[in-house]
Amino acid sequence: MNDMARLQKQRLALYGWMLVAPALALMSLFAFYPAIATLWHSLFTRGTTRRPSVFAGIENYNDLFADPTFWIVVWNNLIYAGITIPVSIIFALAMALWANAHIPARSFVRSAYFTPTILPMIAAANLWLFFYTPDLGVIDQITGFFGASPTNWLGQPETALASVIMVTIWKEAGFFMIFYLAALQTIPPDLREAARIEGAGRWTYTRRVLLPLLMPTTIFVFVNAMINSVKLIDHLFILTKGGPNNASKLILYWIWEMAFAYFDSPHAAAMTILVLLTLGLVAVIQFRLVEKRTHYR
Amino acid sequence: MTAQTPFIQIKSVSRVFNGGNGVHDLSIDIPRGSFVVLLGPSGCGKSTTLRLIAGLETADQGMIAIDGKDVTNVPPSKRGLSMVFQSYALFPHLSVAENIIFGLKVRKTSKDEIKTRLTEALNVTGLQGYEERKPAELSGGQRQRVALARAIVAGHPLCLMDEPLSNLDAKLRHSVRKDIRDLQQRLGITVVYVTHDQTEAMSMADIVILMKDGRIEQAGHPADLYLKPATAFAAGFVGSPPMALMPASALPREVVPAGLDVSRLTFGIRPEDLALTTDTTTKAWGITATVNGSEFLGAETFISVAIPGTEGATARLPGRVHIAPGTQVSLSWAGAAAHWFDGEDGRRLAPTTSRQSAREPNTSIETDTAIPSL
Structure with a gap:
C-alpha cells in the first residue's frame, strides 16, 4: 500500500480516538467504573467493625426477593411507569398539536405548557404539597365547592401514589411537548394538503401520516420517560417520603433509603444492579421491536 | 372556447x-x-x-x-x-x-x-x-x-x-x-x-x-x-430571450407608424425579427447599436446590442455568427414584425396603417428575406 495513504489512515484513526478520548475518560470514571464497582459491592455482605465484609454470592439478591417491601416497591413503580409514561406522552402530543396550530396567543400557550419543566422538581413538589393540603388546598377547595368532604390526598394509602403520579405527569408533559413541537415543525404543510385532497380527514391524517412521522420522536420520548420513571423521585422527599405504609414508595427512593438511611449499601447495590439490568433489557427490546417499524428521515 | x-x-x-x-x-x-x-x-x-x-x-x-x-x-x-x-x-x-x-x-x-x-x-x-x-x-x-x-x-x-x-x-x-x-x-x-x-x-x-x-x-x-401580446408585460414575459422593449423616441421617425403618439409609445421587437448588419452605409434606415456580447448556442447565436436611450436588445441569428464586442451595427426589421404598446398602461396598440399580420406563421420568414442578414 502507498505509504502516504497508510499514514493518512493512521492519522484519521488517531483523530478518531482523540475525539472520543475525553468522553471515554469521563464515562469510565463516572459511569462504567461505578457500575462495575456496584456490581462487585453487591456480592459482599455488609461490613461492620466487628464483622468485616465477606463474599456472599447472590445472597443479597435472595434477601431482596424475600423482602415483601421489594414486591410492593416494584409493583408501585410498575404502576407509576405504566401510568406516567403513556399519559404524559399523550398529553405532550395533544398539547404540541394544539400549540402548533394557528391559534391566537400561540407563544403564550407554548410557554404556559413549558413552565412546569423550568421549575425545579423540589419547587414543583412544594407547590403541589400546597394544592393537596386537606381542606385548604386548591384541590379540596374545588371538590369542596361541589360538596365533597376534605381528602388527605397524600396521607392515605389509596390516593398517595396517584397524587405522586399526577405531579410527575404535570411536570413531564410540557417537557416532552417541546420535542413533539420541534418534530411537528419539520413536517411540511404540503403533506397535510396532499392528504386533504386525497380525502383524508383530520383523524386519518393524524393516524396515517402524522403519528408515523412522529414515531422517532415518540421513541425518544418513550425512552426518556421510562428512565425518568425510575430516576425522578425528588418529589417523593417533599410529598410523601414513600408513605404512608410504602404506598407511594418507588424503587430509587427505596434504594436511597437502604443506602443512606439504613446504611445497608450491599442490598442497595444489589437493587441498583437489578434496576440497571431491567432498564437495559427493556431498552434492547424496545429498539429491536420499534426500530423496524419506524421511519427515520 | x-x-x-x-x-x-x-x-x-x-x-x-x-x-x-x-x-x-x-x-x-x-x-x-x-x-x-x-x-x-x-x-x-x-x-x-x-x-x-x-x-x-x-x-x-x-x-x-x-x-x-x-x-x-x-x-x-x-x-x-x-x-x-x-x-x-x-x-x-x-x-x-x-x-x-x-x-x-x-x-x-x-x-x-x-x-x-x-x-x-x-x-x-x-x-x-x-x-x-x-x-x-x-x-x-x-x-x-x-x-x-x-x-x-x-x-x-x-x-x-x-x-x-x-x-x-x-x-x-x-x-x-x-x-x-x-x-x-x-x-x-x-x-x-x-x-x-x-x-x-x-x-x-x-x-x-x-x-x-x-x-x-x-x-x-x-x-x-x-405573436400578438396584449400588453408590454406579456410581450416581455413570453419568449426567450425576451422581446426587446424600448421607448419609441429612440427610433428613427420614419419607422413609427402614422397615427401613434411617439411621446408615449413603446416599441417591441422579437429577437428573431431583428436583422443586423455591419454595413452601416448602404441601408436607407436602421438604428445604430453597439454589440456588447454574443452567446453561441449551436443552432443559433444570440447577439446582445446596446442602443443609446434603451435597455438594449437581443438579436437571434441562425448558425454561428461572430461579431466582436464593440462593433457598430445597424439594426432593422420588417415593419409587420414590430409591436407597439402604450407607453403608460402597456396596452397593445394597432397602428391605423397596419401591415401587421402577426398571426400568420410566415411573418418571420418575411423578415428574414426583407433585409439581408450577415
Whole structure:
C-alpha cells in the first residue's frame, strides 16, 4: 500500500480516538467504573467493625426477593411507569398539536405548557404539597365547592401514589411537548394538503401520516420517560417520603433509603444492579421491536 | 372556447392576503379536456388561483364551479380532483405503492379495484418494480412520477399541478414535460398547471393564462401570446430571450407608424425579427447599436446590442455568427414584425396603417428575406 495513504489512515484513526478520548475518560470514571464497582459491592455482605465484609454470592439478591417491601416497591413503580409514561406522552402530543396550530396567543400557550419543566422538581413538589393540603388546598377547595368532604390526598394509602403520579405527569408533559413541537415543525404543510385532497380527514391524517412521522420522536420520548420513571423521585422527599405504609414508595427512593438511611449499601447495590439490568433489557427490546417499524428521515 | 359550458368556471373571484397579494376579481373559463397553464412571475397569484380551484384556499368573493357544480365552499376532497405539488408531497414513511393508493384507501375502495388501478398507474408512469421503495430511495424524476401516479390513480377528470418540474434538472424537465402532455391527452383529463417558466407554458399549453399582480394579463393560445401580446408585460414575459422593449423616441421617425403618439409609445421587437448588419452605409434606415456580447448556442447565436436611450436588445441569428464586442451595427426589421404598446398602461396598440399580420406563421420568414442578414 502507498505509504502516504497508510499514514493518512493512521492519522484519521488517531483523530478518531482523540475525539472520543475525553468522553471515554469521563464515562469510565463516572459511569462504567461505578457500575462495575456496584456490581462487585453487591456480592459482599455488609461490613461492620466487628464483622468485616465477606463474599456472599447472590445472597443479597435472595434477601431482596424475600423482602415483601421489594414486591410492593416494584409493583408501585410498575404502576407509576405504566401510568406516567403513556399519559404524559399523550398529553405532550395533544398539547404540541394544539400549540402548533394557528391559534391566537400561540407563544403564550407554548410557554404556559413549558413552565412546569423550568421549575425545579423540589419547587414543583412544594407547590403541589400546597394544592393537596386537606381542606385548604386548591384541590379540596374545588371538590369542596361541589360538596365533597376534605381528602388527605397524600396521607392515605389509596390516593398517595396517584397524587405522586399526577405531579410527575404535570411536570413531564410540557417537557416532552417541546420535542413533539420541534418534530411537528419539520413536517411540511404540503403533506397535510396532499392528504386533504386525497380525502383524508383530520383523524386519518393524524393516524396515517402524522403519528408515523412522529414515531422517532415518540421513541425518544418513550425512552426518556421510562428512565425518568425510575430516576425522578425528588418529589417523593417533599410529598410523601414513600408513605404512608410504602404506598407511594418507588424503587430509587427505596434504594436511597437502604443506602443512606439504613446504611445497608450491599442490598442497595444489589437493587441498583437489578434496576440497571431491567432498564437495559427493556431498552434492547424496545429498539429491536420499534426500530423496524419506524421511519427515520 | 365558450361553445359549451366550461369545465371550470371562475367568476369574479377575489382572495386577498394581508399585504395585498392574492387574486383580484378573477374570471376564468376552462374548457373540458384542455391543458391550461397559469403563467406569471412569483407573487402574481397563479398559485393562489390553483389553490382556490383545489379548495385549499377559500374565496373571499366570487364563485367557482367545476363540471357545472358550484364548489365555492366544498372541501377539496369532494371536488373530484387531484393535485401534484411542487415538493411532490409524498408521504416519506410510505412505500411507492402505499403513496399511490393513499387516497383510494381513505375512500374505502375495494381491494380488487385498488389493485387494478395501482397496476395501471404504475404502468402508465413506468414505475413497475419500484412499488416497495420509499420516496427517499428514489431519484427526483422517479419521485415526480410517483406524484403523477398518485394524481391519476383515482381517475379524477381534473388534475392540478403546482410547478411540478421545478425540482428537476434541465434535461429531465424536457422529457417529463412531454410525458405529462402525452399523459393528459391519453387520459383526456383537464390539467391546470402553474409555472413561472414560459418555455413550459409555451410547449405544453392549449391555453396560457398570463397573470400579473393577481389579475389576468392575457389568456389565449400560446401562439396568440407570442405573436400578438396584449400588453408590454406579456410581450416581455413570453419568449426567450425576451422581446426587446424600448421607448419609441429612440427610433428613427420614419419607422413609427402614422397615427401613434411617439411621446408615449413603446416599441417591441422579437429577437428573431431583428436583422443586423455591419454595413452601416448602404441601408436607407436602421438604428445604430453597439454589440456588447454574443452567446453561441449551436443552432443559433444570440447577439446582445446596446442602443443609446434603451435597455438594449437581443438579436437571434441562425448558425454561428461572430461579431466582436464593440462593433457598430445597424439594426432593422420588417415593419409587420414590430409591436407597439402604450407607453403608460402597456396596452397593445394597432397602428391605423397596419401591415401587421402577426398571426400568420410566415411573418418571420418575411423578415428574414426583407433585409439581408450577415
